[in-house]
Amino acid sequence: MEEKLAKLKTLLGEITDLTATAAILSWDQQTYMPPGGAEDRGSQLALLARLEHERWVSSEMGELLADLEKETAHLPADSFERALVRVTLRDYQKRTRVPAQWVSEFTEVTTLAQEAWVKARQQADFRPFQPHLERIVEMRREYSEFFKPYTHVYDPQLDDFEPGMKTAEVQAIFDEVRPRQVALLKAIQSRPQVDDSFLQQEFPEKAQWDFGVEVITRFGYDWQKGRQDKSAHPFTTSFGVGDVRITTRVDTRRLGTALFGTMHECGHALYDLGLDPAYHRTPLRHGASMAVHESQSRMWENLVGRSLPFWKFFYKRLQEYFPSQLGNVPLEAFYKAINKVEPSFIRVEADEATYNLHIMLRLELEIALLEGSLEVKDLPAAWNEKFQSYLGLTPPNDALGVLQDIHWSSGYFGYFPTYALGNLVSAQLWEKINKDIPDLEGQIEKGEFGALLSWLRENVHRWGRLYEPQDLVEKVTGSRITPQPYLRYLERKYGEIYGL
Amino acid sequence: MEEKLAKLKTLLGEITDLTATAAILSWDQQTYMPPGGAEDRGSQLALLARLEHERWVSSEMGELLADLEKETAHLPADSFERALVRVTLRDYQKRTRVPAQWVSEFTEVTTLAQEAWVKARQQADFRPFQPHLERIVEMRREYSEFFKPYTHVYDPQLDDFEPGMKTAEVQAIFDEVRPRQVALLKAIQSRPQVDDSFLQQEFPEKAQWDFGVEVITRFGYDWQKGRQDKSAHPFTTSFGVGDVRITTRVDTRRLGTALFGTMHECGHALYDLGLDPAYHRTPLRHGASMAVHESQSRMWENLVGRSLPFWKFFYKRLQEYFPSQLGNVPLEAFYKAINKVEPSFIRVEADEATYNLHIMLRLELEIALLEGSLEVKDLPAAWNEKFQSYLGLTPPNDALGVLQDIHWSSGYFGYFPTYALGNLVSAQLWEKINKDIPDLEGQIEKGEFGALLSWLRENVHRWGRLYEPQDLVEKVTGSRITPQPYLRYLERKYGEIYGL
Structure with a gap:
C-alpha cells in the first residue's frame, strides 16, 4: 500500500x-x-x-x-x-x-453560446440566445445520464459543486427560507428607507485600495503568501501552499465595490491558506465545496464586514481616508447605508436580505429546465413572473432579467444554489463561533480577528476535502446545513436597522 | 515530406x-x-x-x-x-x-556554486568559490568533448550562444579591437573630464518611468503586444507572437539606470516583435544569436539613445519632467555627461568606450581556463593583472573584480563575448542604415523612428534564425562581423566629446 x-x-x-x-x-x-x-x-x-x-x-x-x-x-x-x-x-x-467526445462538443457549444449570450445581453433580447441554451440544457441532461443511477436528474449537476448534496435536500432548505425572506422584505418595505446618498460620491481609487489593504491585513491575510491585483471580475486563485492571490475592482463612484469585494476574496484566500499543508499536492488541498468556500467569503464580507462592531473599530479610519466625503456622516448612518435593503434586478448587486431570493428563483428554473417541465422558450416569462412574486419587481428587459449571469451560457448548472447555501453555512458557523468565543463582538470592536481566524482554521480550513460538506458542517455545528441561523441573523439585524 | x-x-x-x-x-x-x-x-x-x-x-x-x-x-x-x-x-x-546524467550533475554543481558565489561575493573573497569553479571548468571541458571533433576546446562553448562562430574568429576580431580601444581610453584620459554631477540627484520614480514609456512608445514598442514591469534585473521575455514584455529597474539617485535600461530592453523586444509570424511556434522564432540580439538592444540604447540627435528632440521633454534637476543644464552638458568615459570596476556600469575591454579580459580568461593554461586558483591574480593593463585600475577586492558576474557560477562559458560582438554588429548595421536612410539623423532629431524600425524589421528582425549570425550580418552589410565600424564610431564620437 x-x-x-x-x-x-x-x-x-x-x-x-x-x-x-x-x-x-x-x-x-x-x-x-x-x-x-x-x-x-x-x-x-x-x-x-x-x-x-x-x-x-x-x-x-x-x-x-x-x-x-x-x-x-x-x-x-x-x-x-x-x-x-x-x-x-x-x-x-x-x-x-464523461466521454471525451461529449466534453469536446460541450466546449464548442458553450464557446459559441457565450458569444451569443454577450450579444443577446447587449441587445437585451433573449431570442438569439435561445437555441444555444436549448442545446446546453439538452447536453446537461445527457451529462446526468453518465452518472446513473440518480434519484433526481438535477442531482449530478449539483454534485459537481456540492459533493454529496441532493436536489431534495436543497429544495427542503430553500422551502424554509423563501417565505421568511419574502415576509422580511415586505416588512422592511413598509418602513421608511435609509439614506445612502453619501455613498455615491467620488472616492479616489488609491485611498479605497489602501483602506482595503489595511482591513484584510488585520483580518490576517499574509502578504508574504499572497498579493492583490486588479481585474474586471474579482477572484481568488491558488498557486501553491504559499501563494494564494486575490484580485479586486475599484469603482470610484461606489465605495462598496472594492471594499466588500476585497473582504470577500480575502475570505476565500484565508480558507486556501489555512489548509493542512499535509494535503498539499493532492486533491484534498481544496475547500470542502463551493458552499463552504462561499461561507468563508460571505462571513468576512457580511457577518464581519457589514457589522456594527467592525465599523465601531474601522469607521474612524475610513473617515480619515475620506474626510470630505464621510467626515460629517455619523457611524450609525454609515452602518445603515451599507446595509440598505432594496430589491433590485441584478444579483451581484443585491443586499443580504434579498440575495437568496435571486438564487432561489434560479434554482427553481434550472430544475424545471432539466426536468423538462419548463421549455427554454418560456424561460424569460417564467423568470419575470417569479421575480415579481419574490422581489416585487418585473425586469424591464432580458438584460436586467434572465440574461444577466454568464453561468448558463458557460454550461454551469447546479452552481447557483451554492451561493445561497454559503450564506446559510456562514450564519450557522457564526452561531457556533459566538458560543466558543463569547467575546467575539468585543474583539471585533477592537479590530482583533486572531481568535476568529484561529477558530476557522482549526474547525473549517485545515480539513480541506477530508469531509463531505454536509459532514463537515455537522461535525462543526452539530447539525447538517440548516437555514434557521441565517434567518435569525437576517431578522435580528434588519429588525434593528429598520425598527421592525 | x-x-x-x-x-x-x-x-x-x-x-x-x-x-x-x-x-x-x-x-x-x-x-x-x-x-x-x-x-x-x-x-x-x-x-x-x-x-x-x-x-x-x-x-x-x-x-x-x-x-x-x-x-x-x-x-x-x-x-x-x-x-x-x-x-x-x-x-x-x-x-x-549531452547525457542526461551530465545535465543533472551540472545542475547540482551550479546550484551549489551559485550559493557559494553569493557568499563569496559578500565576503569579497574568491577562495570559498574556487573549488566550485574548478569543478565547473572541468565539466565545461567534458561538455566540449560531447561535441567532438572541434578545432578549439572553446568552440562548443561559444557555439551555444553564437551558432557557427569559432574561437579563432572572435580572437582575431578582438585582437583588432583591443589596441585601438586601449589607445582611445588613454587619449580620453589625457583630456579634462566632463562634469556629470547633476545626474546624481533625486529623480522621482514616476517621472523616470513615464519618460521612459514616452521614449519607447516613439521607438515603436506596441503596448497592445507588450508591457513593462519592475524587476531586480531587467530582462525581455516573449510569450508569443503578440506578447513580448520588458522589465526595468529604477534608481532614484541615478537617472541613467531606468532610462537606458528601458531603451535597451525595448531594443530586444522590437527584435522579437519583428520576427516573421510564419516562424511562430518553431525554433526559427528567435533572434539569430545572442550577439545579433545584443546589437539591437545596444543600438537603441547607445547609437540612438546616447546620441546628440536623439537628445535634440527629447531633452526638452526630459527637462519638463525634471525642471528643478535639469532646467538649468544645457543640452550639450547633458549629452556629454551621459557619455562620460571613466574606467570603473563593474562591467554593467561601464561606458561605451570601456565596455568591450571588460569583455575581452573575460574571454581571454575563459579560454585560458578551458585550455588549461590558467588554473582556477590563479584566476584572481590573472584578472587583476589584465584589468590593470587594459583599464589602468587594480580591483581593491574580488567582489569588485573576478566575483562580480553571476555567469561563471551559473556555468555559462562562451556567453560574455556576445556582449562585445553585439556592440560591433550594432555599429556595422548602423553604417549600412545610414547609407540606406541618408536622412536618419534628421529623422531622429524630429523624434521619428519609423524608417529605422522598418529597416531593422526588413533586414534583421524578420529573419529570425533562418541565417546563421555571421551569414545574416554579411547578407545585410556585405561583410562578416568586423570591428572597424564600431571603432570608427567610438573614435569619432569621443573625439568630439573630449576634443581629441
Whole structure:
C-alpha cells in the first residue's frame, strides 16, 4: 500500500503542478496580459488542460485507485489515506465517465453560446440566445445520464459543486427560507428607507485600495503568501501552499465595490491558506465545496464586514481616508447605508436580505429546465413572473432579467444554489463561533480577528476535502446545513436597522 | 515530406507552448510572486522543463528530423523548410549529445556554486568559490568533448550562444579591437573630464518611468503586444507572437539606470516583435544569436539613445519632467555627461568606450581556463593583472573584480563575448542604415523612428534564425562581423566629446 500511495502522490503532484501552472497563466490573462497575448494563451492553456487530463485518465491512475480503494477500506473514513483515495476516485470518475467526445462538443457549444449570450445581453433580447441554451440544457441532461443511477436528474449537476448534496435536500432548505425572506422584505418595505446618498460620491481609487489593504491585513491575510491585483471580475486563485492571490475592482463612484469585494476574496484566500499543508499536492488541498468556500467569503464580507462592531473599530479610519466625503456622516448612518435593503434586478448587486431570493428563483428554473417541465422558450416569462412574486419587481428587459449571469451560457448548472447555501453555512458557523468565543463582538470592536481566524482554521480550513460538506458542517455545528441561523441573523439585524 | 513537416510542426508547437509557459512562470517569479510562492514555483518549472525535454529527445523527433534532413536537402539553404530542419536538428543534437546524467550533475554543481558565489561575493573573497569553479571548468571541458571533433576546446562553448562562430574568429576580431580601444581610453584620459554631477540627484520614480514609456512608445514598442514591469534585473521575455514584455529597474539617485535600461530592453523586444509570424511556434522564432540580439538592444540604447540627435528632440521633454534637476543644464552638458568615459570596476556600469575591454579580459580568461593554461586558483591574480593593463585600475577586492558576474557560477562559458560582438554588429548595421536612410539623423532629431524600425524589421528582425549570425550580418552589410565600424564610431564620437 505504501508504495502505491507514493506512486499516486507523485502522479497527483504532477497534476497539481499542471493545475497551478494553468492558474498562473489564467491569473496573468485576467490581470496583466496585453491584448496581443490572447491567441497564444489559448493554445498554452489548452495544452496544459490536455496534459492534466491525460494524467487523470491514465491506466496507471485507474489501477492505482482500484487497488488502493480495497487496500484502504479498513482505515477510518477520515484517515488521510482513505480520504485521499475516496476524493481522488471521485475526481477520477467525474473525468472518466464523461466521454471525451461529449466534453469536446460541450466546449464548442458553450464557446459559441457565450458569444451569443454577450450579444443577446447587449441587445437585451433573449431570442438569439435561445437555441444555444436549448442545446446546453439538452447536453446537461445527457451529462446526468453518465452518472446513473440518480434519484433526481438535477442531482449530478449539483454534485459537481456540492459533493454529496441532493436536489431534495436543497429544495427542503430553500422551502424554509423563501417565505421568511419574502415576509422580511415586505416588512422592511413598509418602513421608511435609509439614506445612502453619501455613498455615491467620488472616492479616489488609491485611498479605497489602501483602506482595503489595511482591513484584510488585520483580518490576517499574509502578504508574504499572497498579493492583490486588479481585474474586471474579482477572484481568488491558488498557486501553491504559499501563494494564494486575490484580485479586486475599484469603482470610484461606489465605495462598496472594492471594499466588500476585497473582504470577500480575502475570505476565500484565508480558507486556501489555512489548509493542512499535509494535503498539499493532492486533491484534498481544496475547500470542502463551493458552499463552504462561499461561507468563508460571505462571513468576512457580511457577518464581519457589514457589522456594527467592525465599523465601531474601522469607521474612524475610513473617515480619515475620506474626510470630505464621510467626515460629517455619523457611524450609525454609515452602518445603515451599507446595509440598505432594496430589491433590485441584478444579483451581484443585491443586499443580504434579498440575495437568496435571486438564487432561489434560479434554482427553481434550472430544475424545471432539466426536468423538462419548463421549455427554454418560456424561460424569460417564467423568470419575470417569479421575480415579481419574490422581489416585487418585473425586469424591464432580458438584460436586467434572465440574461444577466454568464453561468448558463458557460454550461454551469447546479452552481447557483451554492451561493445561497454559503450564506446559510456562514450564519450557522457564526452561531457556533459566538458560543466558543463569547467575546467575539468585543474583539471585533477592537479590530482583533486572531481568535476568529484561529477558530476557522482549526474547525473549517485545515480539513480541506477530508469531509463531505454536509459532514463537515455537522461535525462543526452539530447539525447538517440548516437555514434557521441565517434567518435569525437576517431578522435580528434588519429588525434593528429598520425598527421592525 | 508535407505530412512529416506537419508532424514536426505539431511537436514544435507543443514545445513552444511549454517554453512560453515556463517563461510566464519565470516572469511572474521575477516581478510579482510573493516570497511564499518560491518552493512550488521550483517544482512547477522543473516539471515544465522535463516535459519539454521529453519532447525534444523523443524517438518521434529523432526519426522525423533524420527523414526530413534528407527530404529537404534539395531545397535552397534559406528556404523555410530546410532552415527549419537545420535549426531544429541543431537544437536536437545539443540536447541529445549531452547525457542526461551530465545535465543533472551540472545542475547540482551550479546550484551549489551559485550559493557559494553569493557568499563569496559578500565576503569579497574568491577562495570559498574556487573549488566550485574548478569543478565547473572541468565539466565545461567534458561538455566540449560531447561535441567532438572541434578545432578549439572553446568552440562548443561559444557555439551555444553564437551558432557557427569559432574561437579563432572572435580572437582575431578582438585582437583588432583591443589596441585601438586601449589607445582611445588613454587619449580620453589625457583630456579634462566632463562634469556629470547633476545626474546624481533625486529623480522621482514616476517621472523616470513615464519618460521612459514616452521614449519607447516613439521607438515603436506596441503596448497592445507588450508591457513593462519592475524587476531586480531587467530582462525581455516573449510569450508569443503578440506578447513580448520588458522589465526595468529604477534608481532614484541615478537617472541613467531606468532610462537606458528601458531603451535597451525595448531594443530586444522590437527584435522579437519583428520576427516573421510564419516562424511562430518553431525554433526559427528567435533572434539569430545572442550577439545579433545584443546589437539591437545596444543600438537603441547607445547609437540612438546616447546620441546628440536623439537628445535634440527629447531633452526638452526630459527637462519638463525634471525642471528643478535639469532646467538649468544645457543640452550639450547633458549629452556629454551621459557619455562620460571613466574606467570603473563593474562591467554593467561601464561606458561605451570601456565596455568591450571588460569583455575581452573575460574571454581571454575563459579560454585560458578551458585550455588549461590558467588554473582556477590563479584566476584572481590573472584578472587583476589584465584589468590593470587594459583599464589602468587594480580591483581593491574580488567582489569588485573576478566575483562580480553571476555567469561563471551559473556555468555559462562562451556567453560574455556576445556582449562585445553585439556592440560591433550594432555599429556595422548602423553604417549600412545610414547609407540606406541618408536622412536618419534628421529623422531622429524630429523624434521619428519609423524608417529605422522598418529597416531593422526588413533586414534583421524578420529573419529570425533562418541565417546563421555571421551569414545574416554579411547578407545585410556585405561583410562578416568586423570591428572597424564600431571603432570608427567610438573614435569619432569621443573625439568630439573630449576634443581629441
